[in-house]
Amino acid sequence: MSSVVSSTQQGSRLDIAISGRFDFSILQDFRNAYTLDVEGPIEKIVIDLTRSEHMDSSGMGLLLTLKKELKLDSGCIEIQNCRPHIRDALLAARLDHFFKVD
Amino acid sequence: MRILIVDDLEANRILLSHLVEFHGHVAITCGDAEQALQAYNTHGADLIFMDVVMPGVDGYVAAQQLKEVIGDYFVPIIFITALQDEDALVRCLEFGDDYLVRPFNQVMFNAKIAAHIRTIDLHRKTQKQHEELTYLHTRLIQEQEMAQHVFDHATQVNHQNCENIQTYISSASQFNGDVLLIGKSPAGGVYVMLGDFTGHGLPAALGSLPLSQLFHSLVLKQLSVGDLARELNSTLADFLPDYMFCAAVIAEFNASGNKMRLWSGGLHDSLILDDQYEVQQRISSLHMPLGILDDEDFNTECGEYDLKANNKIIFYTDGILEASNDRGELFGRQRFESALQRSKCDIEKVRKGLHRFTGYQAGVSIQDDDISLVCIDAGVVTFKKGEHKTSEQEAYESSRAPIPWAISLDLTMAELRLGSPVSQLVDMVGEATGLYSHKPILVLLLVEIFNNALDHGVLGLKSSLKDGPGGMMDYYSEREKRLDSYTEGQVGIKICHQLLSTGGQLKFTVSDSGEGFNYEQIVGGTNDESHGRGLFLVNQLSESMSFSDGGRCIEVIYVYTTD
Numbered sequence: 001m002s003s004v005v006s007s008t009q010q011g012s013r014l015d016i017a018i019s020g021r022f023d024f025s026i027l028q029d030f031r032n033a034y035t036l037d038v039e040g041p042i043e044k045i046v047i048d049l050t051r052s053e054h055m056d057s058s059g060m061g062l063l064l065t066l067k068k069e070l071k072l073d074s075g076c077i078e079i080q081n082c083r084p085h086i087r088d089a090l091l092a093a094r095l096d097h098f099f100k101v102d
Numbered sequence: 103m104r105i106l107i108v109d110d111l112e113a114n115r116i117l118l119s120h121l122v123e124f125h126g127h128v129a130i131t132c133g134d135a136e137q138a139l140q141a142y143n144t145h146g147a148d149l150i151f152m153d154v155v156m157p158g159v160d161g162y163v164a165a166q167q168l169k170e171v172i173g174d175y176f177v178p179i180i181f182i183t184a185l186q187d188e189d190a191l192v193r194c195l196e197f198g199d200d201y202l203v204r205p206f207n208q209v210m211f212n213a214k215i216a217a218h219i220r221t222i223d224l225h226r227k228t229q230k231q232h233e234e235l236t237y238l239h240t241r242l243i244q245e246q247e248m249a250q251h252v253f254d255h256a257t258q259v260n261h262q263n264c265e266n267i268q269t270y271i272s273s274a275s276q277f278n279g280d281v282l283l284i285g286k287s288p289a290g291g292v293y294v295m296l297g298d299f300t301g302h303g304l305p306a307a308l309g310s311l312p313l314s315q316l317f318h319s320l321v322l323k324q325l326s327v328g329d330l331a332r333e334l335n336s337t338l339a340d341f342l343p344d345y346m347f348c349a350a351v352i353a354e355f356n357a358s359g360n361k362m363r364l365w366s367g368g369l370h371d372s373l374i375l376d377d378q379y380e381v382q383q384r385i386s387s388l389h390m391p392l393g394i395l396d397d398e399d400f401n402t403e404c405g406e407y408d409l410k411a412n413n414k415i416i417f418y419t420d421g422i423l424e425a426s427n428d429r430g431e432l433f434g435r436q437r438f439e440s441a442l443q444r445s446k447c448d449i450e451k452v453r454k455g456l457h458r459f460t461g462y463q464a465g466v467s468i469q470d471d472d473i474s475l476v477c478i479d480a481g482v483v484t485f486k487k488g489e490h491k492t493s494e495q496e497a498y499e500s501s502r503a504p505i506p507w508a509i510s511l512d513l514t515m516a517e518l519r520l521g522s523p524v525s526q527l528v529d530m531v532g533e534a535t536g537l538y539s540h541k542p543i544l545v546l547l548l549v550e551i552f553n554n555a556l557d558h559g560v561l562g563l564k565s566s567l568k569d570g571p572g573g574m575m576d577y578y579s580e581r582e583k584r585l586d587s588y589t590e591g592q593v594g595i596k597i598c599h600q601l602l603s604t605g606g607q608l609k610f611t612v613s614d615s616g617e618g619f620n621y622e623q624i625v626g627g628t629n630d631e632s633h634g635r636g637l638f639l640v641n642q643l644s645e646s647m648s649f650s651d652g653g654r655c656i657e658v659i660y661v662y663t664t665d
Contacts, residue, residue, distance in 0.1 A: 028575075051324050051326075056553075083290065083324075086542075
């Protein structure tokens with residue numbers, strides 16, 4: 001199953017939903033979602049992982065790149081609806097310091 | 103016809119047997135009751151003529167004895183008598199089926215025989231039909247029992263023990279036309295679907311079979327409720343005849359139980375109750391029932407609701423509102439909602455209240471429609487431990503004892519270009535150990551160590567490539583370039599399963615043909631960079647991680663316990 005990145009923008013809030021694997025295979029689509037496909041400044045990003053069944057360190061790399069590129073503060077990026085094992089991995093990698101993990 | 107003639111006078115016997123034989127029947131004659139019983143047992147008879155007054159045992163008693171032997175068969179006994187008093191004739195009809203008064207003429211005698219033959223024929227026909235009906239009925243019962251067995255087993259897996267959910271389900275007949283499906287979502291939440299098929303009984307229940315199978319496979323894909331509804335709709339549209347459909351609500355609760363997404367078609371308002379068990383919100387159905395619309399006309403729009411931990415969500419089918427008492431009053435919405443409030447959503451109490459109202463008694467009264475009522479507590483979704491094993495897990499556990507094993511493979515450059523072997527390997531591990539629920543973490547561990555060996559070992563990529571703007575892009579395009587062009591290189595993977603007293607361990611050994619690296623630096627590595635996290639993660643999530651051969655070989659041990 002190939003992964004799909006979809007996003008919707010409401011003012012300065014951007015929602016990005018990932019379905020499928022969250023790893024380097026979605027690099028281009030993921031980057032487009034918060035660069036090319038947005039208008040105006042973004043202050044809040046919600047990443048919905050309801051339909052993502054796998055994330056590895058390359059996926060985490062994408063998250064960190066996003067944070068760095070948009071120069072957003074911790075707490076402005078929320079990660080929602082992760083499956084238990086993804087949540088465990090995010091916490092094990094201590095990424096909860098940089099992102100709000102639901 | 104075989105006709106038995108019982109008379110103590112030979113002249114009478116001869117006369118009667120002549121008359122009988124003249125019309126093509128077979129006459130069997132006997133002189134007393136004892137002979138008559140013997141003759142009946144030996145030859146049988148379709149009709150019996152019986153003299154009333156005989157020495158010894160009289161005709162009435164003889165008739166009684168014969169009737170006892172004849173049992174359930176229908177063999178009319180006609181008394182022939184010279185007695186004319188009312189009392190005697192009444193007794194003839196009491197012990198036999200008819201009488202003929204001597205002297206009689208031949209025309210009358212023939213008419214009697216003809217009339218009784220008609221009755222006998224009619225009786226035999228009825229008897230035969232009765233036997234056929236009994237046979238068909240027995241067969242139907244057997245078939246229903248078989249169907250019931252299939253249904254019970256097909257729907258058994260549906261009630262995974264989610265502690266947030268209370269249910270009351272009662273079907274009007276042996277088969278339930280309502281269907282309640284509960285599925286644990288891979289994200290830790292729960293999916294609940296309540297459906298009501300047109301009608302009730304077996305035809306209505308039939309639809310629930312494909313529905314429940316499909317539902318569970320879709321839940322595993324964590325489909326959104328709208329998409330789930332669409333898939334179910336198109337399957338039901340294919341399966342069901344045009345006049346049948348399924349009104350339904352499909353809800354997904356997230357793991358923390360503070361959000362509900364709901365698709366609803368054709369069912370009554372769903373209710374959200376507040377902390378006082380009062381209706382806080384009615385959610386009316388937005389769509390048509392499942393199984394009607396074509397896929398292109400189907401609307402997946404669903405509502406999203408924020409929940410507080412003390413909210414209760416109520417789904418129900420119309421059976422509960424339409425349950426009536428003997429005065430014809432319906433239970434209705436008001437009684438239903440006040441029952442929910444008074445019982446503080448104790449569904450068992452609501453059920454008892456409903457039965458008090460309708461005067462329903464199990465096994466005595468008839469219930470008109472299937473009734474289903476589901477109450478879901480908002481708040482963190484929990485499942486009873488150990489009782490929601492997947493069917494594949496159960497099948498595994500019942501069929502195999504754990505054994506130690508090892509697999510090893512060496513991948514050449516050409517094979518490495520084909521893509522990552524990780525998910526295939528983890529599937530094999532899952533099959534061989536039954537550790538299905540550990541698969542996501544095993545995938546993660548193996549992905550990290552495999553990518554590490556391939557990227558930094560075989561392909562010689564430096565993580566520092568990822569630094570700077572667009573670094574990730576540069577890194578992965580370089581990776582692709584090298585993967586396509588390199589001819590030399592190899593990754594070896596060995597997975598070893600060993601048993602421990604508390605469970606077992608999996609040892610992953612991955613070696614590569616690269617130049618090795620300074621692993622001490624990596625493992626203690628910093629974390630605020632967008633790289634160097636892979637092995638850090640492996641170290642965190644595994645029992646142990648160690649290197650050898652100058653960083654070309656990594657060994658990771660993952661320990662699991664079985665309960």
